[in-house]
Amino acid sequence: MLVPFMSLQRCCQRSALLIAARRQWSSSSVSPPPLHTRLLLFLTQRFYDVEMLLSWGSQLRRRGIQKKNAYYGYTQKLYGSDIAAAYYILSLKGGFRYVGQSEWFRANQRGKFNWDFLKHKDTPLEEVNMSYTVINYTGLGNLEGQKALRTLSLRGCPEVDDWFLARLHIFQDSLEELDISHCPRITTAGLAALRNLKGLRRLDVSSLPGISSPGLVVILLEEMLPQCQINATGYDHSLRQERGERTEEHMEGQR
């Protein structure tokens, strides 16, 4: 039995030689290939460089977002955590309202804002509007000290994901209104994290593209947060589809 295997191994080596020889022979064909072939050939030879460039592109974008969401430790040390939070919000083109005041501070379209907010030292924030900003999990750390935050609006935030929702427990004693509608990265698995926000009175989960079987999810949310009024528009609640998805869930559970 051993002998055949040995010769088998030997021919493995030899076949490699054979293949190499054949390649050489084939490359000696005369006419140059057409332009698009040459272009493709060039690109494949540069495959790793192109790949590198593309990944650099996405890395740069990510780093930009990360930088905007950096921890405002320096501001915090100098001005306290409330001003740092306010400054962070305005830098991201968001808006907020201090506790006991009616005036909103907002950044304009070009990101310019009124520096008057610095006058209110040690006043916590009550309402924060971060809609359509790039706030992410790390950036949320800048709002960690806000124990009086009652309203938070995160409508259409591209970086808000399930992990972000899980971190919202930092406002568990105060938060009453939360808007997470139109956030593309939120899924059903993340909504379970809202269980910690027992004081929630109003929740907007409209038009979340990452949610399968929205009808069932809304019912479960209502069960989980009985005091809370849940707004869920923008879903196609046609019965047929709903049923299909439910059985799908079922099957998944069975697995």
Next chain:
Amino acid sequence: MSTWRRLHVKVRTAHGLLTSRWETQQRTWQYGHLALCQNLSTGRPLRNDFFKDLEAQLAAMRKKASDALPGSSWSPLEITPNLPPERADIVIVGGGVMGWSIAYWLKQKERVRGGVKVVVVEKDPKYSQASTVLSAGGIRQQFSLPENIHLSLASADFMRNINEHLGVLNEDPIDLQFNQSGYLFLASEEVAHIMEENYSTQRYAGAKVSLLSPTQVKEKFPWINTDGVVLASYGLENEGWFDPWTLLNAFKRKAISMGVIQCSGEVTDFKYTTNVMSTADGDDVDLRRIRSVKVQMPNSLEYQPVECAIVVNAAGAFSAKLTAMLGIGLGPKDSIAGIPLPVEPRKRYVYVVHCPDGPGLDSPFLIDYSGVYFRREGLGGNYIVGRSPEEAEEPDTSNLEVDHQFFEDRVWPSLASRVPVFEKLKVKSAWAGFYDYNTLDQNGIIGMHPLINNMYFATGFSGHGLQHSPAVGRSVAELILDGNFKTLDLSGLGFRRILAKEPMLERNIV
């Protein structure tokens, strides 16, 4: 008739020409004389058969001819796919989540593209017995050893940014299906003080955990019967469960895209050299250095020795088999060589139950002080339930059959007394998997054995290996490429405690 004959002979010769000699020889081994006879036989009297035969032969010939044209990948020999290379820098034995995580991190940390040649050897590409895919998929921070807490925190951080780590250009982003639900541990009178201590260790390490009184538990989870509970601890963040397959495949896909070589085959032997050294007391010890790994191909007698500089033992529940091949545990009783790797398979059952009125979306991963646990599975009223058996009643590990009586006798009563809605439930299915059980202290073994010069270990995680795999992979890669731990100090999980027989036990409340 004679023309027909000539034609046939021609076809034969042409066929013979194009069929490589090697292939013929290979066939001859298989079929012996029979094949030879067939080859030598000439035309048959039956015309119909003959035409059919001719057609088939011509088609085969055409195919072979086109295959043999330059540029195609055809070669005269059938090369076994996934045959490992003859040489590699690092061979990782075991393609579970640990193995692939280590492979990924080795590639991530290499300084030049292609700097280290890493091969992952997995004996069962379908993963029918691997713990990874048979686990419950949970991650928690509620441990008592700082090492374990830090491993969990680092792994949760990895999973949060998984697409930055494991995303592959032009492929779908990874969706771990991470369910953001906390673990809820319930403690009785006797163990409440341990829970309090653990809580402060966890807070100190940076984990977001809260303590709850029985009243608070009742308020949050009205469906729990709090009789006998005096304290509970509840994870607020970075806890929950996810799909183990997705994590495994994500590691695998990324590692392969970075140049890791995967091959299927079983490591059945090592070739090693032995150096005899004397200790200060004058005792002789054998130091082994692995030279090559013998990889047996699946379903065949073929094998390939792979020469390598470093071997990583990530074979999960069966990692002690590998060390036994190196003579670890076979030495004299009171010497280092006499202590086997204390990892063995232990069978654990998981039952899927259906209970339409069971806890809803906010249902935690509940762990009762009786040892029973359950968690939600999907949204359709399904739950998975389990419990570790007593030491004395450990089931037989020769197969993965499920003992349904165990559920009736051991699991259900405790579960139903804790959560009364579960008095009415239906078992829908069940499965069993092997814990990579560390018999000394049920914690991972990370590092090198003092008697084997070039084998690194990542095994023995006993029920929390899946969640720690991202961070453990990074630490093992640091150990191999940097020479010591850089990000997390895991020296406490090394071999010293095993050889000194000083267990590093988790202070569990269970």
